Amino acid sequence: MLYKWAKPLSSILAGILMHGLCPAALANTTTVEQVANDIGTNHIPLASIALILPMRSGPLGSAADALRSGFLAAYERDKGGLAVTIIEAADTPAEMLSAYLAASPKFDILVGPLSRTGVTAILKNGQISKPTIALTQPDFSDADESRLPTLLLPIGLSLEAEARQVANLVSTEKGFGKVFVIATAVSWQRRVATAFAQQAASLGLKTEVLTLGMSNGIANQGAMEQLNQRIQTENPTALFVALTAEQAVQVRSGVGPDTPMYGISQLNSLIKSDSNNSLTDLNGVRLLELPWLLTPGDPAISAYPRPIVNDGAARNADLERLYALGIDAFNVTRQVAARNAAFQINGATGRLNIGFGLGTPAFSRTEPRAVYRDGTVVPLDGP
Template sequence: MLSRWARVGVLAWVLGGFCLPLSANTTAASGGVNYRSHQLHPRQMPAVQLAQTDLSISRDPPSIPQPRSLRIALFLPISSESFRQAAEAVGAGVHAAHEREPDGVEIHLVDSGDAAQDIAERYRIAAEQADLVIGPLSRSAVAAVAQAGGIAKPTIALTAPEVLPDTSLAMPAQMLVIGLAIEDEARQVADWASHDNASRKAVVLHAGAAWQRRAAKAFELQWSKQRRELRVVELAAADSLLNGRVLLQLKKELAEESTVIFAALDAQQARQVRAVLGPRHPLYGTSQLNPVTLAGRGSAERMTDMDGVRLLEIPWQLDPGHAMVAAYARPANPAEPPPSADMERLYALGIDAYRVAREVAAQQGEFELDGVTGRLAVQIDTRQGRFQRSTERAVYRDGGVIPLEAQR
């Protein structure tokens, strides 16, 4: 597995005294990829020797120059304590996609770090030596790179930037954001729930976590576009345990109403809501309602109390028979437990990031991909790249999550 990343002719890149890892071992399980450092001082960087042909003595015709490989900088926070595991999962996904389609592409792994004052400069140096960049990964890092400006190479950002309230951040023309945004899922759920429940009001539930607030707000704005009635309720919670008295009060208030529930919650919290409110009110949610991976389904608890709950999920987590899902190996180590659902999603994001990067490098205009994270639509022009992901609809049946079409 190391040979793909330590390809002949690929040099380690050095940024301000930091040596950037050259190779990776993708046999790790829940932690993702273990990267191996290769120490090299800038002044010890080997020179690239170009072979020359002496036409005066050679009887053979000169060789035809071969097209130069596409150089991709994989810009991830692999030294960050906070983001290392996520970075390793994305990196393993990119590696898996490169293993399947390696021709004409070189991958250079670059440590972005997680210090805001360093990220923009590290990105600048990495981009100078690449044709295209995959990364950054964290919301703050994407914002730092976008605000610094001067992005001259196509950049596939892996999440939406962090923006302060009451401010806006115009994305650079060369930056395409393809992250698995919870807000995008919430907007898709709003359209879905609205279509299927034309006469019902909506009640949005969240427990105050930052991602839950973002999901709740995105659903609210999308639902309100149709001038439909909506109510947002913040549920008091200690860890993942919701306040039972609040849920019982909510049940009384909704007893005579025809409502649809959007649960901007995790799976355990949604189960508590379902246990109290029952199936009378259709319940919808994001992929966070599915904590189980395909690899871990055999030993996972069957959540039959969630039967009928509807949610969105990426094909990688939902459908092993999907053509693209079946084409890639899953990160696994028999000695370790399966990766978490969130790490599996990041692995899948890495696969699609590589495939999008190849397409972006090859063309300007519009294209679509049947990805392992959904149906991807990309538009590239001189002003701004546009990206849209359509995630699959799913439902709980017999305690597990299946594609909605499979229920019919």
């Protein structure tokens, strides 16, 4: 059994409020919200769930709110006898760890934190006694990823994992050859470039990582000319761009469309409802994208409501991805609550394969392949 049977939710909440999640910080930096459910006061839920998120007033407030909304949208669709309580704490490693340790004895399954520093603090502390579904990947810089604690399952969106999947796609489509890997000095882009290069090398591809100088969002002209000259001289099999969509447009405009270009979901900053916007300069570029944004009409996706956006506000692709992660986080939680040790979910963020509760946790996400066509991102394998 992964966890003990739950106590009545009213007792759980009373215990939190009486004993405090964080003795020195409950009033100011930790809040507890019981989510309405249909269980009734005289029934014991299948499992009690604590969703631990950064405060909405903090720097990760918009991200936390998007994920929370997705989680609750999935909960409202299929509560499955579960009882959910939301705990918001200041997004510092110490506060997240304190909230986690205080919640752990009172809930059956814990979901969170959202920040890498928070998850890493919990991992390093080592006191993981309940199933914990982390919403991001911990920092494995000084730890072995293969030695995750039995009860810790990270399911966060990973740009590095996307890069490795794209390397597989390049290998499949292009075979052997050399790939120019292009990134700026921004840390996430360097991580993505490294992940792609390592995976590509393991598949027999040659790679060279090139740093693109940027100033105020504009690519350095000399660097662009040098890149274009090298492409003409060396004729690489493909370009992998660990860039944003706006940066990739500059590269494509500078070097032309003849060399195939690949990237990750960050190349898509548009929502399908944004009919007035398009990036025709990226036509033909291959990438990955979550089903939530790529195939919104699919019945498994359209079953969930779209996030509410304030009047006049534009939809944000990254926040939509976090909303989709919230949906999948709840559906993973529901499977864990049912004590399924191995399962697959065709989710809002991709096809998830999960093994949890028996030995080292196993998690993989396969995202659909996509391509820019007529300025928008569409399924690569679709019509």
